Amino acid sequence: MVSLAQLRPSVLSAARQYLHRAGLHENAVFSRPASFGTSLADDMWGGEDSAAPPLDKPPMGPNTYYNPITAIMQREPKKDIAERSKPYHLHVYTTHNNCRVVFTYPSGKLVKNGWWTSGSCGFKGANKSSYEAGYQCAVRAFKRVEEEIARPNFKDGGVSPVTLALKFKGFGWGREAVQKAFMTSEGDNIRSSVVVVEDRTPIKIGGTRAKKARRL
Numbered sequence: 001m002v003s004l005a006q007l008r009p010s011v012l013s014a015a016r017q018y019l020h021r022a023g024l025h026e027n028a029v030f031s032r033p034a035s036f037g038t039s040l041a042d043d044m045w046g047g048e049d050s051a052a053p054p055l056d057k058p059p060m061g062p063n064t065y066y067n068p069i070t071a072i073m074q075r076e077p078k079k080d081i082a083e084r085s086k087p088y089h090l091h092v093y094t095t096h097n098n099c100r101v102v103f104t105y106p107s108g109k110l111v112k113n114g115w116w117t118s119g120s121c122g123f124k125g126a127n128k129s130s131y132e133a134g135y136q137c138a139v140r141a142f143k144r145v146e147e148e149i150a151r152p153n154f155k156d157g158g159v160s161p162v163t164l165a166l167k168f169k170g171f172g173w174g175r176e177a178v179q180k181a182f183m184t185s186e187g188d189n190i191r192s193s194v195v196v197v198e199d200r201t202p203i204k205i206g207g208t209r210a211k212k213a214r215r216l
Helices: 009-021 040-044 068-073 125-129 131-150 173-183 185-191
Strands: 088-094 099-104 110-117 164-169 194-199
Touching: 088 131, 088 173, 099 131, 099 173, 110 131, 125 131, 131 173, 131 185, 164 173, 173 185
Parallel strands: 088 164, 164 194
Antiparallel strands: 088 099, 099 110
């Protein structure tokens, strides 16, 4: 075991400086003593030139410490920012046999008179899956969206300002028809209200064996 007398004076001086900076003793002497003291407290606190603290309990350090990590975490709280209202949903379901357009509130509740199909637009038989059927569904849906933008129904869950989320599902002809109608003059009044365009078409990866293809 190394005795205190064998320690370098520079080590004791550095220790005294560290304790002084920490505020443990205000009268610490930084000059190197001519000889080592008889106890660890005398050598750490400057020998006879400075009074050592009582040895009944260890010296107490400062009450507060600066921690750069917690200082970053304890920043001023952010200012309250008005939350953006949730958008309405315009669901477009297109298959090889039909086309459906559904308009709902942000909560998912169906808007009054807010659904259209190829059959409700007057198409029958094979024409229900045509391009024109999807276009007519889109035109009627856009008019209903314009009415909701002009006068939101707050009683049933409407919000203001009205924003719109387009959600497509399926790869029928009606999908392209709705997209074309949206980019024409029919969709000029609602184009600026769209904030989200999402494709929700399910894509099968692996899974069970597919059904046997129909042959005509």
